Amino acid sequence: MPGSSGHSVAKAWPLAAGALLLALLWLGPLPIRAEGSFAAHMVMHMGVVALAAPLLAVGLARLLPASVARLTPSVAIVASFAEFAAVWAWHAPALHDAARVEPAIFVLEQASFLTVGLLVWTSAIGAADSRRPAARAAGIGALLVTSMHMTLLGGLLLFAPRPLYACAALCSPAATLTPLGDQQLGGAIMLAVGGSAYLAGGLVLLASILRDPASAAGGSE
Template identity: 45%
Template sequence: MREDARDGAARVSARGTDRDGRRAARDPRGGLYRARPVAGAGRPRAARQRDRDRPPALPRAVDSAARGAELRRGAVHRGPRRDVRRLPVRRASLAAGVALVPLGWGAAAAPLGMVGHMAGHMIAVAVAAPLLAYGVAGTRYDPAERWPAIVTPLAMSVVELVVVWLWHLPALRLRVDMQPLALVMEQASFLAAGVLLWSAVLGTATGGASDRRAAGVAALLLTSMHMTLLGALIGLAPRPLYAAMHHAGGGLDALEDQQLGGVVMLLVGAASYFIGGLAMLAGLLRTRTA
């Protein structure tokens, strides 16, 4: 019996632990040493240090409050895909946009001069395009969802600027007026540029909601400014820039038809982008002050 006790004591080191990392304790019943586990034994020292430095868990009440705030933020910034209540409105918007496309193209193809051209142009980029972009926002047909790194507000604003100014060069306007294929290309590019811009502004992106809205505000205001400038240049030009076009009837000459077309661009195009930018700016300010 004494030999067994000596053997058990010999297995215990001078630090009070055996070779398996268990601390020795005296058995009150038999007076022999019995090993019990040491907390954290067998784990690396760095892991035990991380456990000691880890902050304590939040109380359940604080955790519930944080979870509630997160859910409220999700309700504010919820993407259009999750908002089922707006689905009928989006479908109606998509249907209206699709119906307006042939109307605008018909106005552009009719022998109405610059007035008809500007009417078709504004219907495409300022009326049909936002309706179509809103109708497909958050779906698999949304360009901002499919290519979020490319379809960004400022980039698409620059694309829209290039497309609009390019097709209003006098040489290209004459070609469009004489060739139906060029007319189709022009109107299709107007519609595509408008849908991409409005989709980038309205759709979901990879960045935060505030960053996306701020970029959308800047893109819409930039588009409004260049539309205003182009409309003013066309409407205030002292001579006809598109003299070879078929001009509208009603006793209007080439210069008067051109001036009226510039007014249409100012009233419809520039105003729609400006109002859209102000509406997004108001929403952004409400979100940041909430």
């Protein structure tokens, strides 16, 4: 039926948009640029976790609402710690340098970013549709904790007095930037995109709870 087909397309467009964005990030010029530019590498990272992952999560929540809404609070909590571990581990100098020069390690890095980002956003969006206060609180906490640690890491990269990675000397950074300037630009991108996206997600989820009469009534009891 035409109406049903249109409704399905309306539900599925975030999933398609997220998949298209991943294709542009991974199959476009960025992977080659990222070999010699920390900032380009960060654009890919933020594109995966702060843009593609929430789009995919919204698409999954629309297509499988009952399944996503059943995610327990512990999933959001574990997901936030998993993303913290993945993001900080992959920005440790040894692992980051390896991902910049070894294709297999780069693929593993990007796959882990997508996995943990999708877990955080899906559990948080599932919490938004849940009537369980604990689930909603966990979803808000997962997004805000992720925003805080990305802000902290972005600030560290932005204000570090020297390049933190050997790849800054081994690779060829963007022609107009020094290795330190390239790293600082990457830190600014993490602050502006990563910290802001997760903070905005947490605040939107909090606002949806405050607007929900059932939640307000439950919280006042």
